[in-house]
Amino acid sequence: MGAPNELLNLSLNAKAVIPEGFVLLAMLGTLLVDLAGEETAAKWSPPICYAGLVSALVVLASQWNGSLQESFLGAFVADNLAIAFRGVIALSTLISLLISWRYAEKSGSPVGEYAAILLAATLGAMLLCGSTDLVSVFVSLETLSVASYLLAGYMKRDARSSEAALKYLLVGSAAAAVFLYGASLLYGISGTTSLKGIGIAIQDSPSPLVALSLVFVLATVAFKIAAVPFHQWTPDVYEGSPTPVVAFLSVGSKAAGFALALRVLIGCFDAFDTQWKLLFTVLAVLSMTLGNVVALAQSSMKRMLAYSSIGQAGFVMIGLVCGTEEGFSAMVLYMAAYLFMNLGAFACIILFSIRTGSDRIADYAGLYQKDPLITLGLSLCLLSLGGIPPMLGFFGKIYLFFAGWADQQYLLVIVGLITSVISIYYYISVIKMMVVKEPQEASEIVKSYPSIQWQTIGLPPLRVALIACVFVTAVGGVLSNPLFKWANDAVAGTPLLQDAIAIASKGAIG
Template sequence: MKPEPGAFFLYGSTILPECILILGLLIIFMIDLTSNEKNTTLLYLISLTSLLGTSMILFFQLRTESIISFSGSLQTDSFIIIFQIFIILSSILCIPLSIEYIGCTKMAIPEFLVFILTGTVGAIFLCGANDLVTIYVSLECLSLCSYLLSGYTKRDIRSNEAAIKYLLTGGVSSSILVYGFSWLYGLSGGETNIQKIVNGLLNTQMYNSPGIFAALICITIGLASKLSMVPFHQWTPDIYEGSPTPVVAFLSVVSKVAGMALATRIFNSIFIYSANEWKLLLEILAISSMILGNLVAITQTSMKRMLAYSSISQIGYIIIGLVTGDLNGYASMIIYIFFYIFMNLGTFACIILFSLRTGTDNIRDYAGLYAKDPLLGLSLTLCLLSLGGIPPLTGFFGKLYLFWCGWRTGFYLLVLIALVTSVISIFYYLKIIKLIIYPRNEGINSYIRAYIVPPSFETKNSIEFSMLVCAIGSIFLGFWISPIFLFVQEALKLSIFFS
């Protein structure tokens, strides 16, 4: 086959965003090797510059037609680019959260930034991976960085425990996922490319065989474990509680965005002729996640463990958009993920700031926070209310569109359970907000009682800046949901799913 002129530059542009990130982490790595005095400002500036440069290129590529490059290993279209932009946005918001935290905990800065950028690169490649081998390598790139980041505070026993548990459970789930891939490889006649697997399954007439059902079960289990869906969620609370809080904030959004992009492409490409089966499986997992996540969150005394179970329930809501299988459902899923980034990271920013000032993340220690630290108390209140879906905040409009799309496609039971569990989630969010508003001195040590920050709306550090950005997004983004919805729909129409 004769190569077309300019094809190299065309294919090279598809991985230009990833190349910029790789260049940024290599520069940080070289500075760490060659310089004795670490200029922390320069390292953060390099990482943020590479992320911003990547996001600008992705925005320019957003309206491009679908491109398959590198012998079918990678695919680029508007659907994939939207998820890649979300990953970059999450990393841009997470890095400021880590600046003060790393300074207080005396962690090594260059390695931390290298792991963050490497995990981001793996997540971006995972969104566009079009080959089983590329999917697995990208997934492990993200997973290995996640394991290392979880155990980054080496002197903390809880962090070491979290890293070991994450490594063991992550390895098991990856093994099950690869076992499902091996079924697809054998049933399709030795193909690893997604499009060729579909054609191979059609040619060999294996779509109705027991083997394809075994592959579906294994892949669903592997993806459900990565997405923290019940009953494959057991690792999530311990990892949330033991890992450094900026790492938890990064993992809570980046892993979900990349996992949802991968799940959407696999189920709607490879298992397109088994739609009823995988939709039923995901519906059962989503219902289990919403019920158990919200009920167990009520009993938690740690903010980080409460958010762990809250995130388990949130992935159940997001799955509603996936199982609809139409343009509106995907658009509502994407919009809710976009809103969730701001709501969740805003909550984590408040937790990080409070823990650095008080040394605790126990829920009871937040009593009277509104009087002690008005800016922090107000921001945390707004983010929690938005997560609960209280109107007129952003989370309300996100859930409204998501549930409406699920209802109009016939998933009545799923939407009804989502509505009931959303009401349950409001209960434990309001329980925390009640503590924030009303002071209580029983059972609180003298240091927490003496904690007072004068009222001020000027940002004193990078954590407050990210907190304010996320809080503003949690309040006002919902008012622009109609133009955002139309924009996402127009972008998705250029994707291979709707072309």
């Protein structure tokens, strides 16, 4: 009776997934109030979402540096890495919701349904961060993906939104099929769905099937983080989807993708790190180069940020390729920094689009004359994305480049530095468009832009999100050391990463 009881206790261990429980309750709550009518949903959905997400963040903070918790017969683990990425995802959802309500109200879309679907995507993304079994990985991945397809096409009356959802669905379904095929090969080779068990089974028996499964799994990971050449869906989906949805996809979905990369590649294929690191080196170079170069030619702000996000994924991959404690820590830190600077930029874009209905870069010409506060916020966030000191993005890139240089990843660091300079050009071009233009050279949209003072904007949630993101982004020099210590603790408190670092260190010494 001892063994069954032990399994039962392990499967019912709720401590590891309490944060997801709060998100689930919030999702069910928004669905229930939505049944009472649109007015009731618009009134009660925001506080329900805030309560669920804040409770999840509080519980995640309480679990930090705690004992290792497992759930679902070991298919989910709540180590520090999972807690860190789940925190980034929950916070990105909270900020995305803050900047969503006025946008959803203006578009005439049901608020309750939107919030429930976004929380479902959050639930899948958070569970994906701690999944240690092929079954739990796939269920979490598809929960995130299906909800993302619905969010992309949420503006039912907008043909571009429907087109974005269809493209995302087709490409995402192909990626899911590829992952399933690779997972079936891994199960056939190892006889288990546990990532750890698969890693042990294949470490001493390399075969063409293992190599094929590695390629399939890597393709799925690359699709999720929008790495070149698996990025084709990104510009169209970003341009056609509702802007708050794009904000979530750019941070929450990407964070879940990198968590998946760490779990699967290190958990399953650590014995083949030379092969997958070489592949990711190529992906990183292509992503940094294509993402930042093509962004130069964009006329839409959302498409520019889409290609920017592809380049940003290339920067984060530098830490993944390093495979060192500094590299992993820099990855976690940069995702946290990216959360604030990217969502801050999207908050400014939403404010502008609410007033003008446009996302064309040319229409921002002369914005400083009418709205200096949005201009300042967007400028600070773009400068941080470009890596200009003393913004938070500068320190995030410095830690990544230092980790890459220490690990002798000279090609990645040099490409990263060059493409960072390229990115600064198109970010500053937007700032110049807003600030330098003379009043008579302002766009027609800006000329008709209502001169509204900040205190009378009347968008409290959006205003709170914008202030918070811009503040954290601007004081990055003060916050970088505490954030890096937090990122170091995330790596130090994760046995999976520590084992990989130890093996890599022995290999380097040998």
